[in-house]
Amino acid sequence: MPRPRSLTPGQISAAALTVIDRDGLAGLSMRTVAKELGLSTMALYRYVQDRGELERLVVELVLGAVDTEPPPPDEPWRERVEVMMRRLRDAVGAHPEVVPLTLAHRHRSPSVLRHAETVLAILTEAGFTGERRVIALRSLLGYVIGAIQLEHLGPLSGEGTVAVAALPPDEFPYMSETARHARSVSAEREFIGGLTVLLRGLRPPPTRG
Template identity: 30%
Template sequence: MPENLWMRPERPSRGPQPSFSRAALTEAAIRVADAEGLEAISMRRLAAEIGAGTMSLYRYVSGKDDVIELMVDAVVADYLPEGTALSGDWRADLGAMARQARRTVLRHPWLAPLAASRQGASPNRLRLLEASLRMVDGLGLGVDEMLTLIGAVFAYVNGFVQSELAEAEALRRTGLDLKGWTALQAPFMMAAIASGDFPMVARMATEGGRAYADIEERFEYGLERLLNGLATDLPRSAG
């Protein structure tokens, strides 16, 4: 069975010691992925970035999968900036974490699909998990319920940000913003509404508008309602 990356020593005990570190390798990988996407990551490219031989990288990691693990762990640290103390108000703390997580993923778009995938144990993920559980400790919930509550917040953030990034990519690819794209769909939509077969769509067209709201407002609107909903299911003793 493969061994967890974090259980392996960073530097081999035998042979010549490499002249760089996992941290330097991780920084280079994040820099490349931020600029060009995850697909630009290769052992050859990273070796060139840090001025090392390609084979020397394998003294630190077993391959690209290990590099991605290092990248995710490093970036996840930004979900909870060092020195940020919990307020004791679970809604305020979870809300602050959600906002910080969104900002982090927007800075590192390659993280979005990875954040929704299976998460391995790593130092900063464990710190994030520990802090998240502390946010909702004392609410009268069992651990499984606490994990479900936290997971709901992260699921909202991940879903919102992936849509946000997809919209930005569509703008880059087509040159159309949301209003321009909607205008392009308008003739077909109006014909469909005129048929009378889509009364709720017709109502959306006449009464809607939040889709055009500022992106920050949309995020806060959804986050507030999610937290409100979670609060209704707490034990009465939690207030």
């Protein structure tokens, strides 16, 4: 590949994301990204300080795809929060190897900050304040992150579910039966079903009359 005369942050982050999608997070390095761009490793240092900066560029590329515009205000607050969580899952779930980076660099990403600000605004309008609002936001983020990792590392359609379904029912009656049902649950249905359960459990404090 001919060496580019100059590189933009977008080109560098796209190359880094290509490396991660292909080789996993462990494959990300200045050397592998430079190779992807057709550069020497030393030449890449003219544009990026270190791997940490590469990681931040990747996080912003992935999270920059999240639509942070508030859903229509006339919808119930739980439905609005669901829309925001689905947007986050769709963007990050397309690149599941990036999940650890989103946790490490989320406070530096303007996109994830805007997303969280929108979710917090919806929760506040619903009556959440103080500690209850903190726990609500963290619970939602924890669910989305965990769901993405489960779908990527232990999908219901994978070998693990097949193995559990084959367990002796006299020893593992609930595990084996549940796994047999799990094999027919799609990733989308699993995500929305779990999110619905979580949202039903989130309740703002009762209003004082």
